[in-house]
Amino acid sequence: MRHLSTVPPRRGTVIFLNGTSSSGKSTIAAALTRVLDEPCFHMAVDAFHAMRSPAPVPADRLDAVLHRTWQGFHRAVAGMAAAGNDVVVDHVLSAEWRLRDCLALFDPRDVVLVGVHCPLAELERRERARGDRPPGLAARQLPQVHAHGLYDLECDTAREDADVIAHRIKDFLPRRPSPTAFEQLADPAVRARLSRGSRGRTPPPPPPHGR
Numbered sequence: 674m675r676h677l678s679t680v681p682p683r684r685g686t687v688i689f690l691n692g693t694s695s696s697g698k699s700t701i702a703a704a705l706t707r708v709l710d711e712p713c714f715h716m717a718v719d720a721f722h723a724m725r726s727p728a729p730v731p732a733d734r735l736d737a738v739l740h741r742t743w744q745g746f747h748r749a750v751a752g753m754a755a756a757g758n759d760v761v762v763d764h765v766l767s768a769e770w771r772l773r774d775c776l777a778l779f780d781p782r783d784v785v786l787v788g789v790h791c792p793l794a795e796l797e798r799r800e801r802a803r804g805d806r807p808p809g810l811a812a813r814q815l816p817q818v819h820a821h822g823l824y825d826l827e828c829d830t831a832r833e834d835a836d837v838i839a840h841r842i843k844d845f846l847p848r849r850p851s852p853t854a855f856e857q858l859a860d861p862a863v864r865a866r867l868s869r870g871s872r873g874r875t876p877p878p879p880p881p882h883g884r
């Protein structure tokens with residue numbers, strides 16, 4: 674290995690998988706890391722929570738500690754992309770500030786926002802089967818997670834296999850739209866209109882194939 678002092682500038686792509694807990698984000702992210710041609714990094718907030726020192730956090734400080742972890746996660750993703758790395762982000766936009774924070778930090782031209790959908794009954798079935806998430810977590814997140822109402826690409830993990838979805842995302846990368854969903858959502862007026870509106874999803878959900 675040579676130690677370089679500089680490398681050519683490069684803009685990292687951020688594939689942003691957003692969905693409730695148990696919707697299948699990590700499974701798709703793992704499939705993406707196998708199928709994408711360029712090196713990429715799967716960044717999930719759980720990995721950042723796991724880095725925290727093990728001492729219990731006092732209850733009155735927990736909210737602030739968690740908030741700073743999420744903020745740090747967003748900045749770490751932005752930093753990796755700014756250095757030219759492609760990133761697969763596995764995130765739950767279950768609070769409005771998280772989207773605003775990401776919009777302020779990421780280059781919106783480089784973000785591919787993917788809505789990871791799954792029907793509630795299937796989310797609850799997966800939650801029971803895995804047993805490592807509090808019951809009802811996905812149901813509580815569902816009303817907010819997709820409330821911004823705009824994506825570059827969407828999938829339904831109850832109807833499509835994660836590998837099929839990963840290949841669909843890969844095929845989409847060279848024909849990304851302009852403006853991207855993130856470029857549009859960066860405008861507060863667009864966000865206000867979409868959140869008042871029908872929670873419309875663009876484009877429409879994919880036809881069933883795979884499983």
Ligand SMILES: Nc1ncnc2c1ncn2[C@@H]1O[C@H](COP(=O)(O)OP(=O)(O)OP(=O)(O)O)[C@@H](O)[C@H]1O
Pocket residue numbers: 692693694695696697698699700701763765799803806830831833834835
């Ligand atoms: N397409 C799928 N079909 C059936 N089961 C799936 C599918 N995708 C994921 N699962 C299962 O659902 C569970 C949750 O998947 P996964 O960990 O990918 O979800 P997640 O959205 O990353 O959840 P969390 O945010 O809670 O970490 C796992 O047990 C996984 O095997």
